[in-house]
Amino acid sequence: MAALISCEDLWKIYRLGDVEVQALRGVDLLIKEGEFVAIMGASGSGKSTLMNILGCLDRPTKGCYRLQGVDVGGLRADQLAEIRNRRIGFVFQNFNLIPRTSALENVQLPLFYRGLPLRQQRALAAEALARVGLQGRENHYPSQLSGGQQQRVAIARALVASPSLLLADEPTGNLDTQSSLEIMAILDGLNKKQGITIILVTHETDIAAYAEREVVMKDGRILTDRKTPSGASALPVEA
Amino acid sequence: MPTFLLLTALTAVRILGRNRLRTGLTMLGIVIGVGAVIAMVSIGEGAKAAVAERVASMGTNVILILPGAVTTGGVRGGQGGVVTLTTADAVELKKRVPLLRETGWARRDVMQIVHGNKNWNGTVNGISPSYLTIRGWSFTGGGPFTQQDLDTAARVAVLGQTAVDNLFEPGEEPVGAIIRINHVPFRVIGTLAPKGQSAQGMDQDDVIFIPFSTAERKVFGTYFLGSVGALFASTERPEDLAPAVAQIREVLRQRHRLQPDQDDDFFIRTQVDIGKVHEETSETLTIMLFSIASVSLLVGGIGIMNILLVSVTERTKEIGVRMAVGATRRHILIQFLVEAMTLSVLGGCLGILVGILGARATTAVAGWPTIISPETVIAAFVFSVAVGLFFGLYPANKAAWMNPIDALRYE
Ligand SMILES: Nc1ncnc2c1ncn2[C@@H]1O[C@H](COP(=O)(O)OP(=O)(O)OP(=O)(O)O)[C@@H](O)[C@H]1O
Numbered sequence: 001m002a003a004l005i006s007c008e009d010l011w012k013i014y015r016l017g018d019v020e021v022q023a024l025r026g027v028d029l030l031i032k033e034g035e036f037v038a039i040m041g042a043s044g045s046g047k048s049t050l051m052n053i054l055g056c057l058d059r060p061t062k063g064c065y066r067l068q069g070v071d072v073g074g075l076r077a078d079q080l081a082e083i084r085n086r087r088i089g090f091v092f093q094n095f096n097l098i099p100r101t102s103a104l105e106n107v108q109l110p111l112f113y114r115g116l117p118l119r120q121q122r123a124l125a126a127e128a129l130a131r132v133g134l135q136g137r138e139n140h141y142p143s144q145l146s147g148g149q150q151q152r153v154a155i156a157r158a159l160v161a162s163p164s165l166l167l168a169d170e171p172t173g174n175l176d177t178q179s180s181l182e183i184m185a186i187l188d189g190l191n192k193k194q195g196i197t198i199i200l201v202t203h204e205t206d207i208a209a210y211a212e213r214e215v216v217m218k219d220g221r222i223l224t225d226r227k228t229p230s231g232a233s234a235l236p237v238e239a
Numbered sequence: 240m241p242t243f244l245l246l247t248a249l250t251a252v253r254i255l256g257r258n259r260l261r262t263g264l265t266m267l268g269i270v271i272g273v274g275a276v277i278a279m280v281s282i283g284e285g286a287k288a289a290v291a292e293r294v295a296s297m298g299t300n301v302i303l304i305l306p307g308a309v310t311t312g313g314v315r316g317g318q319g320g321v322v323t324l325t326t327a328d329a330v331e332l333k334k335r336v337p338l339l340r341e342t343g344w345a346r347r348d349v350m351q352i353v354h355g356n357k358n359w360n361g362t363v364n365g366i367s368p369s370y371l372t373i374r375g376w377s378f379t380g381g382g383p384f385t386q387q388d389l390d391t392a393a394r395v396a397v398l399g400q401t402a403v404d405n406l407f408e409p410g411e412e413p414v415g416a417i418i419r420i421n422h423v424p425f426r427v428i429g430t431l432a433p434k435g436q437s438a439q440g441m442d443q444d445d446v447i448f449i450p451f452s453t454a455e456r457k458v459f460g461t462y463f464l465g466s467v468g469a470l471f472a473s474t475e476r477p478e479d480l481a482p483a484v485a486q487i488r489e490v491l492r493q494r495h496r497l498q499p500d501q502d503d504d505f506f507i508r509t510q511v512d513i514g515k516v517h518e519e520t521s522e523t524l525t526i527m528l529f530s531i532a533s534v535s536l537l538v539g540g541i542g543i544m545n546i547l548l549v550s551v552t553e554r555t556k557e558i559g560v561r562m563a564v565g566a567t568r569r570h571i572l573i574q575f576l577v578e579a580m581t582l583s584v585l586g587g588c589l590g591i592l593v594g595i596l597g598a599r600a601t602t603a604v605a606g607w608p609t610i611i612s613p614e615t616v617i618a619a620f621v622f623s624v625a626v627g628l629f630f631g632l633y634p635a636n637k638a639a640w641m642n643p644i645d646a647l648r649y650e
C-alpha cells in the first residue's frame with residue numbers, strides 16, 4: 001500500500017529563554033495506509049510533539065513531513081486547516097469537547113467548518129454518534145456525560161468527516177479499564193472494518209497490543225520500531 | 240458561507256445569552272451612547288423646527304430696517320435710540336429699489352387700553368397699511384384699514400389675539416366695539432389670526448394696530464412728524480434679499496448724507512440673518528451633541544473590546560479545538576466579529592428605543608418639541624454596527640492569529 005505518512009529527519013526545538021529543549025531529534029517514520037501504529041515511550045520522549053506535527057497542528061523546526069505525498073511544510077495556514085478538516089481526525093487525552101455545547105453540535109463542528117448544509121451536518125453527526133454507541137445522547141452537554149462517553153463523542157467528532165488518518169494521543173489516559181476497552185474496541189473496528197489509519201500514543205502495553213506495529217521513542221528519537229506478534233482481535237478481553 | 244454566518248450569529252446570541260449580566264453591562268455603554276444621541280438630536284431638531292416656524296411667522300422675504308446712531312466714541316447707541324428713519328425714506332426706497340415688492344413702516348409704544356371695565360397695557364403699533372401684508376398677518380374677523388383711513392387719520396384699530404383675550408369677555412364680538420387707547424376712542428375693525436412667539440421668544444399677538452397717521456397725531460407724543468420706529472420691506476424672491484439690502488443701504492446713506500468714512504445710522508436685518516443666528520446656536524448645540532455622542536460611543540466600544548478580549552482569553556482552548564477540527568483563521572475572525580457586532584447592534588437597538596422614549600418623556604415632561612427622524616435612527620444603527628466592527632477587530636484578530644497547538648495547550 002502507498003505511504004500515507006513519510007517523515008524525514010524531523011526536529012522540534014523549543015527555546016525557553018536561554019534553555020533549548022530538543023523535543024524531537026531527527027525522527028524518520030514511514031506509515032502506510034491502513035496501518036494501526038502504537039507509539040510508546042517514557043514521559044517527555046517527544047510522543048505528543050510528534051503527534052501534533054503529524055496532525056498538522058504544529059510545524060517541525062526542521063525536516064520534511066509528507067502526508068499522502070504532499071510536503072506539508074510548504075502549505076499555508078488555511079491549507080493546513082483544510083487538511084485537518086478533511087483528512088485528519090484527532091482524539092485527545094482530555095477529550096477537548098467544547099463546553100456547554102451539545103454532543104451533536106460538537107460532532108457537527110468539522111462539517112460546520114466544511115460548510116455543509118445544516119441538515120446534512122445533523123444527519124452525519126447523529127450517525128457518527130450512533131456508531132460510537134451514543135444514540136439518544138445527542139443533546140447532552142459534555143458535563144452531563146461520563147469520561148468514556150465524552151471520549152466517544154470526541155471519536156465521533158474525529159471520524160464524522162471520514163478522515164483517512166486518526167491520531168489519538170493517550171485516548172484512554174483519563175479512563176478506567178472498562179471505558180478504555182470500549183474505546184479501543186471502537187478504534188480497532190474503525191481500523192479493521194473501515195481501513196482508517198490509526199496512530200495511537202499510550203503508556204499501557206495492553207492498549208498498545210491492539211496495534212499491529214509498535215514504535216518506541218526515547219529522547220526525541222525512535223528507539224525501536226517493530227511489528228507486534230498479533231492484532232488486538234486475537235487478544236482476550238480482560239474485565 | 241450563508242449557513243456558516245447564520246449559525247455563527249445564532250451561536251453568538253447563545254453565548255451572549257449565557258452571560259446575561261456581563262452582556263448587559265457590556266452593552267450599557269452603547270445603549271446609553273446611542274440613547275443619548277437619539278434623544279438629544281430629536282430635541283435639537285424639534286427646537287430647530289420651532290425656530291424655523293417662528294422665523295417664517297415674520298412673513299416672507301422680509302427686510303427690517305431699524306434706526307441707529309453713532310456716538311462720538313464710535314459706539315453704537317441702542318437700536319431706535321435716535322430717530323433717523325422716516326416715512327419719506329420708505330416712500331423713496333419703494334421708488335428707487337425696484338426689487339422691493341412692498342415697503343411699510345411702524346412705530347410702537349406700550350399704552351393703556353380700556354374696554355368696558357377691562358384695562359390693559361398693550362403694545363400699540365402705528366403702521367402703514369402694507370405692514371400687515373409684509374408681515375403676513377391674516378384676519379379672523381373684520382378687515383384691514385385702508386389708505387383712506389391713513390389719509391384721514393381715522394380712529395380704527397386691528398387687534399391681535401392677546402389684545403382680544405385681555406380686553407373682551409370670552410365669546411364677546413370685538414369687531415365694531417369701541418376701545419380707548421390713551422383715552423382716545425377707537426373702533427375695532429378687525430381681529431388677527433394668532434402667530435405665537437417670535438424668533439426672539441416674544442408674544443407676537445400682543446399687538447394693536449392703528450393707522451400710522453392716527454398714531455403720531457392723536458396717540459403718541461411725537462418728536463417730529465414722519466419719524467418711524469422701523470421700516471419694513473419685502474421682496475418677491477428670497478434670492479433678491481441680498482441685492483435689495485445693498486441697494487437700500489445705498490439709498491439710505493445718500494438720503495442721510497453720510498460721508499464714506501461714516502458708519503450707517505441704521506441697521507438692516509433680513510429674515511435670513513435672523514434665521515442664521517439661531518442656526519449658529521443650534522450648530523454649536525449639534526457640535527456639543529456630536530462630541531458627547533462620540534465619547535459615549537467610544538466608551539461603549541472600548542467596553543465591548545475589553546469584554547471580547549477577556550472572552551478570547553477565556554475561550555483560548557475552545558479556539559484551539561475549533562482550529563484542530565478545521566476552522567481557518569477567517570472562521571475564527573468572523574466568529575468573534577459577529578459576537579462583537581451582535582453586542583453592539585443589540586445595544587444600538589436598545590439605545591434607539593431608550594432614545595425615543597427619552598425624547599417622548601422630554602416632550603411630555605418639559606413640553607419641548609422633539610422630532611425623531613428616520614435618518615437619525617438609521618445613522619445611530621449604522622454607527623453601532625461600525626463600533627462593533629471597529630472595536631471587535633482587535634480581539635477577533637487576536638483570536639484568529641493564535642497558533643493552533645498553543646491555543647489547544649493553553650491552561
Ligand atoms: N510548548 C513547549 N515548550 C517548551 N517545551 C516543550 C513544549 N512542549 C513540549 N516541550 C518539551 O518537549 C519534550 C517532549 O514533550 P512531549 O509532550 O512531546 O512528551 P511526551 O512524550 O508526549 O510526554 P508524555 O508521555 O508525558 O505526554 C518535553 O521535554 C517537554 O518539556
Ligand SMILES: [Mg+2]
Nearest residue numbers: 047048049169
Ligand atoms: Mg504527551
